[in-house]
Amino acid sequence: MEKIIEFCSKTVVLAVNDIDTDQIIPARYLTVTTKDGLGDGLFADWRFDESGNKLEEFPLNNDKSLGCSILVAGSNFGCGSSREHAPWALVDYGFKAILSTSFADIFKNNALKNGLLPLSVSTDFHRMLNENEGIEVTISLETMIIESSNGMTESFDLEPFSRYCLMNGVDQLGFIMKHEDQINAFENKG
Amino acid sequence: MNNSGKTLFEKVWDDHLVLQETKDTPAILYIDLHLIHEVTTPQAFQSLRDQGLSVRDPSKVLATMDHSTPTLPVKSLKDLDIVAEKGPADQIRDMIRNCDEFGIELHGFDSDKRGIVHVIGPELGATQPGKTIVCGDSHTSTHGAFGALAFGIGTTEVGHVLASQCLLQRKPRTLAVNMTGTLRSGVSAKDIILRIIQEIGVDGGVGHVIEYRGPTASMLSLEERMTICNMSIEAGARAGMFAPDDKTFNYLIDKPMSPKGLGWDKAIDKWSELVSDDNCKFDKEVTIDVDHLSPMVTYGTNPGMAIQIDDIVPESNSDLGHKKSLNYMQIESGRPLLGKEIDVVFIGSCTNSRISDLEDAAEILKGQKVANGIRVLVVPGSQAVKKEAESLGLDKIFESAGAEWRESGCSMCLGMNGDTVGNGQLAVSTSNRNFEGRQGKGARTILASPKTAAASAIAGSVEDPRKYS
């Protein structure tokens, strides 16, 4: 996995609460056995009409969103199904962070294992992001601060172990495997 | 007062700690039972292959196929290409290959134990009080009905559990949902959980494990407890639990994987301790009275957007989502849902596809006819449920009413296997999610109990089941 320390991008805003993982990637895209190409199905039913034409009004179809790697979304982002295809699709499409006021537990867990940052911000900062679509922000895992180009800053919390793994580009399984003796002991205690 | 007692959740959690959590690192939690299915495992098996890892303990893995699996009969794998599309067929073949390669017993097409993961776990007695249970599926919360700590995980974590039988976890907080009152006739467990979600919201349980308790809890059957625990995730909760009691033990006593002989007596002793101590403390508590509850139906695009069937759809508030949702559903606020014409009825899913659910529906459909032009699909939760239903003649009741009777699987709950609600069609469904397009592209879903679904099938519109009871 790539190390993540700091990055900067313009934002694209999806001002909807409770975006569930069925919207992020509809079930019909789940009949795959790899992670490749899932970005094609990202928000498929919001991005395209019946015949597969882009729906102009959908924010991701706006030219201004090209190259944006930070998505601003409403509260309780990623609720519903546990499908990890949701973060895979977001990453495959090019997103590196989602900024919201809150996230569903399983989505947050899944995202962090795929180098996608699910960051909760205050309602004030969230409002500013919503009112300034496209504003450039810099996210630093080092300082745990988000800085927007209008000078506003916001600090965020991140589970320390996930942060360590992201900053060092290491997989979480390694930590469990290092404790094999304890796992054996647990099993033997019956 | 001494607040040092433990909750049910804390007892199960503490009992499975391989390593305590610290500020810097999460806990390592031992997993007793890992349920797997064809949709959320292929990439996990591939990652084991890539890293040269094996499955630590195949005997702790229960494997089946349900999500993208056809509900039309598949006698041999050759049939698969006729009844399934290429994607699902490839996925099923991949599952067979993976289980074979990693030495895991798979309940596939030739097994009479096949079914929806969350239906077969309890049915086989693999689900037991005090166990930690995970699955790459959010409705793993179902198994909490037995006093297990059961929750959904992602595919990366499926790989972790396969390789190590362990999971990294931060300790969740606890939420007590106290239920009081007695259900009236025509009202079901499904109505209770929809009422709870309406009350606490679709994010009301985030970060928490719910314990359902109070006087009503002990009155509910295990099937009813499963329906309630199943939809805990719809309130955002990590898991839902009921303390095990005599009903739990009676349910499990003759199940194939339940402990036998002396082992059973020992198990009962251990399981009986799995109750929250009187002096324990929950992080949050709510009370829900079910005494005057009517059947519930949803009107929007998340399970919290629900009303009692005799109420009207609430006016749009300032929330953008409410308006967007009603637009999608083509449902107007200020009016009742009762009497709204529908196109499809789905009776099935891990929420409501057990034998008691099918009996509820059959009781109403017996001697009746499905309204003209309405498609009704009844999909049992497992092959065992199917067999039992057929031995009780329920299949005949459904078929003579004009419903389709299928093999077991997830089916129209998520529409991956070809069973879908058509674009723009309105369905009354006993499943758990009314998200946009959940049951097929453009499909609109009203969640309800099996009784309400059956009554609506006869009426051809949203109908109050109390009319038939």
Ligand code: SF4
């Ligand atoms: S029936 Fe529906 S909710 Fe249950 S496991 Fe299958 S797809 Fe998931």
